[in-house]
Amino acid sequence: MEHKNVEHLVIFSTLNQITNYIAIKNLKPKNIYNITFDQGFADTLKQGIDPKKWDDNLKNVLNDENIKPKRKNIEIKQCMYIDLEKFKEELEKNIEYVDEDTPIYWHITGGQRIFAIAIHDIVKKRPNDIIFYLEGNSEKIIYIGKEKTKFEYELKDLDFSTAFKLMGYNTEDLDSTRILKGKIKKNDKNEKLKYDKNEMKFYHRLYDWIINNDGEKTKSHIAFSIGDKKFEGTFKKLLLESNSINRTIRQEFLKKLFEELEKKSPSLKKIEYNFINSDEMKMEFPAGYIFEKLTGYQIYKVVEDNTRILGMAMSLKVYNEEGGHSTDELDIALLTNTGRIINFECKSGSLKGDNAKSHKFTTYSLSGVFGAPIFLTPLTYKGEKLEKELDKKLHSACKAADRANLEKIYLKDIKEKVKKLIG
Structure with missing residues (x-):
């Protein structure tokens, strides 16, 4: 069976709405049941837990993309958190009209494992339902259900x-x-x-220089003077030292440092990248x-x-x-x-x-x-x-x-x- 255009998807309100978004985009459900906290219960939770805000974040993104399945909230009250039987009763009441032959997809997210126990009890009575969870470390799907067709759990068009x-x-x-x-x-x-391709080439060569030459070898050491003050050491040592150099001479310090480096590494000089006029040189550090x-x-x-x-x-x-x-x-x-x-x-x-x-x-x-x-x-x-x-x-x-x-x-x-x- 292909896991597309499914009838029913149950999700949990979560800080990590990316996981719910990916599930919705892949399964394309006609109906979404969003398990969330009622406001009274949410107010008793620690600072930073804001289910309404999390729900709005997901809803706004789906609306922006014109994804508008039927959506129903199932609210968890404080008494349900203490007594899972009451939570299970609430779930069963909301899905009682869904016949057993029509699978419900239950998406479990991190932090909701206690409720997964109640869901597992419900699924035992519904042989076609599927419970699935994205394991954070391996990023692999873990799921329970008789349908063994592999899930897709990725997006090719996700953006920052x-x-x-x-x-x-x-x-x-x-x-x-x-x-x-x-x-x-x-x-x-x-x-x-x-980015500029020459800039990238320049930094690739610079990295190779630091790894291969910027050690204790005398030939790789750089020396220059500003006024009556002399500076000497490896390129990396002098570059890091620039953070503590008086800001009135910091630009001149770095200019001399790179000029001396190009003398040591002619291949860097051949790259058409003007470091002296670069964006990084305009910064304070x-x-x-x-x-x-x-x-x-x-x-x-x-x-x-x-x-x-x-x-x-x-x-x-x-x-x-x-x-x-x-x-x-x-x-x-x-x-x-x-x-x-x-x-x-x-x-x-x-x-x-x-x-x-x-x-x-x-x-x-x-x-x-x-x-x-x-x-x-x-x-x-x-x-x-x-x-x-x-x-x-x-x-x-x-x-x-x-x-x-x-x-x-x-x-x-x-x-x-x-x-x-x-x-």
């Missing part, structure tokens, strides 16, 4: 704008966003890739933006032809729909065909614990239990030693990431680790 709107965010300010793959919005006629491009273009190498990755963007601003203010900026973001958002946080300096945790929460808010905040460190490998103050900051950042339970990736491991992440 839809994913964010389902969580109550938008991406209206795209001036600073660099889109490397896919579209931000479905109605974009052209996939405007906001260019090192962070340089690092973002350095790592971002390596990630792009991995995802460019991977069909599971629908979108990739750098410097992607995310806004809260209610407040209208910028909530966060995702340094590097990937969007998979199962609605998973993978957020890479780049840091060329320290990473405070509260900052690490805020990024973890942001990604969780955007993609529910499937959010995967990843910390990218400028350290080439674990245990790398740099100049004392830099070493202290970077290793402190790694410890902050550890405390926030963020996975971290070292420079030389980027491609290998990203391949494992996306499967």
Whole structure:
């Protein structure tokens, strides 16, 4: 049996509405029963749990796409949470007119397992019904039912704008966003890739230089002077040091650094990319933006032809729909065909614990239990030693990431680790 144009789909109101959206888009149900909390019960729950807002997020996206099945809310009262028999009675009352030969699809989402017990009892009496669940770690469908035809649980046209709107965010300010793959919005006629091919080539060569030459070898060291002050060290050490250089000479410092690097690496000079006039040089702390491009273009190498990755963007601003203010900026973001958002946080300096945790929460808010905040460190490998103050900051950042339970990736491991992440 093909799982399309089904008669009845039951979903749970959830922060992670992407999973419900994908189920609806794939199954194309004629009737949706939305299990949600009544307002009285919702008011007793902890801050951040707002079922009405979650329901509106899904409804608004479906309306935008002219997807309008019959929709009915089944409200959970506090007494039903305590007594599952009452919850089961409420469900049975709402589906009593559906004959046993017509399958009902029950979509279980994270955090609703307690109610799954009651649903399983109902399904025992309805042999054609199907319970299904998207397992977060493996992104595979787990389902119960006699129908064994494989589910499709992916979308080929999912975009960042839809994913964010389902969580109550938008991406209206795209001036600073660099889109490397896919579209931000479905109605974009052209996939405007906001990057220069020479820029990408330049950063690929720069990455190779750092990995292969930027060690303790004397020949790879760079030295230059500004006034009566002399600077010396590896390219990476000097680049990171630029964050603490007096801002009045920071631009000159970086200009001299790249000029000396091109002398060491003629192949970089041959690329037609004017780093001195680049966007990153216009920033207050260019090192962070340089690092973002350095790592971002390596990630792009991995995802460019991977069909599971629908979108990739750098410097992607995310806004809260209610407040209208910028909530966060995702340094590097990937969007998979199962609605998973993978957020890479780049840091060329320290990473405070509260900052690490805020990024973890942001990604969780955007993609529910499937959010995967990843910390990218400028350290080439674990245990790398740099100049004392830099070493202290970077290793402190790694410890902050550890405390926030963020996975971290070292420079030389980027491609290998990203391949494992996306499967």
